[in-house]
Amino acid sequence: MSELLQFLFSGLTVGAVYALVALGFTIIFNASGVVNFAQGEFVMLGGMITVFAHAAGLPLPLAALIAIAVTAGVGVALNQLAIEPARGAPVVSLIIITIGASIFIRGAAQLVFDKQIHSFPAFSGTEPIHVLGATIQSQSLWVIGGAFAVFAGLWLFFTRTLLGRAVLATSNNRLAAQLVGINTRFIMTLSFALSAAIGAFGGVLVTPITLTSYDVGLALALKGFAGAMLGGMGNPKGAFVGGLMLGLLESLTAGYLSSQYKDAAAFVVILAVLFFMPQGLFGRKSTERV
């Protein structure tokens, strides 16, 4: 029992990060129809910039804020410089652009920072908390809590604010949104900023646990992508749940089956889900109009 609980804790922690990456994917996908393979790089930037800003003497909260803001700027730049100019290009080309961006950001991070593995202190000490025979690091609670807070915030933003609804309207029908006077270019910029900031926030939260280096982004992007896909592309709730489930699945596989094949479990389940539900768990079935 305590063992199971232990696995659930670690699964939720990892899953929370996947969920944040998956949410980021979904926001950009909805606004632009692009799957952004550089999403994992946002997480890396969040962690790395915080590390270096903190090492330069800034207090941790300020360093984290700077990291999130800078990463959001990178997200906006990615949109303006690479995605906007390629509007209307085939899906494969867009995939290559974002993968190119991911390689570029990784290469730049390696130049600006270094190739070492880094971390910074946990927010509220390293004293583990004991629950029913299992232990959980306090930082894990930050990660899980942070992810849920972001999800709740997004939900409020999309349902309660005019701007959030404008984003939804744009993702539903870009042309119609333009016709009712929504500045869809601004919405795109906002989506990339938001998505990058969420990724960076995840990076800040998780770095004390998993550590960070210039090349952690790709694996995270793949898992986040898988999580988003598991939930059904374009559905924020699905992305969040999908990400969490993926984390749990990995941790349970690692605990009970084989730690080497924990990553395999995720993809086996995704293949199975896509096999039986080609639109993902929460995706809508779309009927092609001819």
Place this chain on the structure above:
Amino acid sequence: MSQKHATLLVLAALIALSPLFFPSGYYYRIGALMFVNALAVTGIVILTGYAGQISLGHAGFAGIGGYACALAPVHWCLPPALAVVLGAAISAVLAWLVGRPILRLKGYYLGVASLGFGILVAMVLNNERWLTKGPDGIEVPDLGLRGLLKDVGLDLSNGEFWYGLTGIALLVGAWLALNLYHSPTGRALRALHGSEVAAGTVGIDVARVKLQAFVISAVYASVAGSLLALQNKFITPDVAGFMHSIEMVTMAVLGGVGSVPGAVIGAGILTLLPQVLTVFADYEQVILGLVMMLVMIFLPQGLVPSVLRKLRGKDE
């Protein structure tokens, strides 16, 4: 002379004449690497360019082809040349089994499903140390053909031999792909790329021809993986990794995914680029990423079609 024959002739001439300009034996190796990549990318052209299906996991088949050459000769005493065939057969069967469910998916869903497949293969190669010796890689036996050639009086250096063999393999691969393009099957593939609904109404069994394209492209990747392993006499699980899958797709798209010449040019550029970039050491990734983005932004159809369009535009 048809366009097909012109393409093959130019390709053959390039392969045969380029060595005249090689300053050193090292260039034979680069050339052979280019040809192997171009062969794998030709498979992607059939899958993505003809049929319009995206795979982000084709390196998995290259891994199978490569490890077949490493393992089959040792464990089953199969001659390496037959191991290439065995690898291709295993890849074809796996592609058929995996393709049936995942090819029903569209766009990004197909992307992630094929990605999952590739990652699973890479993972098995990494983890089953008893068989594959894990992440550090494994030695691959010699093909033995070069020795045979020497016996009949054709004494080639290792570089020359592999340059020639991979060049011939590429020519055969290009010939097959060009044949397919103009054949009824190729027409069906391109039709479903244009409109799956309309393809159905003319009687094309979309699921079936998609699967055929997937299997064919898997065999291309597998043979390319085999040739790479035999040439290097060594193979690591990286050959099946995600980055290798991406590399294949990027090469195809860079050159122009619909055409065989595009595949060769894309593979050529992206094989050479890292060689050139090693001079810049730390800047390699930044430049590579930048090149990928710039080409796709300014020439979204790829180099070959974009250049052709410019040329034709002048005629009209």
Place this chain on the structure above:
Amino acid sequence: MSLLEIQGLGISFGGLKAVQDVSFKVEPGEIVSVIGPNGAGKTTLFNMISGVYQPGAGRVVLDGQDVTGMEPFRLAARGMSRTFQNLQIFQNMTVLENAASGFHLRERGPVLADLLNLPGARRRARAAEAGARALLARVGLERAADRQAGNLSYGSLKRLEIARALALQPKVLLLDEPAAGCNAVETEEIDRLIAEVAASGTAILLVEHDMKMVMRISNHIVVLDHGEKIAEGAPLEVSRNPAVIAAYLGTEEATHADG
């Protein structure tokens, strides 16, 4: 037994009944038109008959066999072919290749033969191309054969789609607004083409907005409104039916109906 029998066909999207309990029959060589105001469910009906949508209720019987919800490619093999309201042309191929793709069922062969360019594969490819050229001549597109299909005018694409469908030598041909967007001359050409095809024994099921054309060439007309059949019969009969006139009144179609 009729060639094509539609029995109580229906479908709903998210609780909304798009088509409900529609029945009619089509005989060989007959031209049957389905008309009705915009949104009456004509194209949805077509999509069900041709297997693009799975019907929620009812049956489609082709040549005495139940083919309800059968995939389009299987229907094609049984002699049903169609065109689309918003063109489904293979834009990435030449005009000739588009037409040649219609010969797929007769000219397909083993993939291996195609890869190796065996004599059989070459012969099949040539046969398809020869057939395609003949069809292009029939629809007046022979001179555009080698052009990229995407570059053709709208009217030409409409004819290309018909040529592609005719390549299958179908028993039943479904035409979804073949004359939409065409000028008077083009409409007349299509008109003549349809009559020719029907005269050769092919049954034609037609959705069309051009009432003049419908009245002129149809043997039988089925009228839909709000997804239900409200009338059917010979052109003259239908045009005098009060329910039909009521359905069209107040919609822009009324102008077409009187003219």
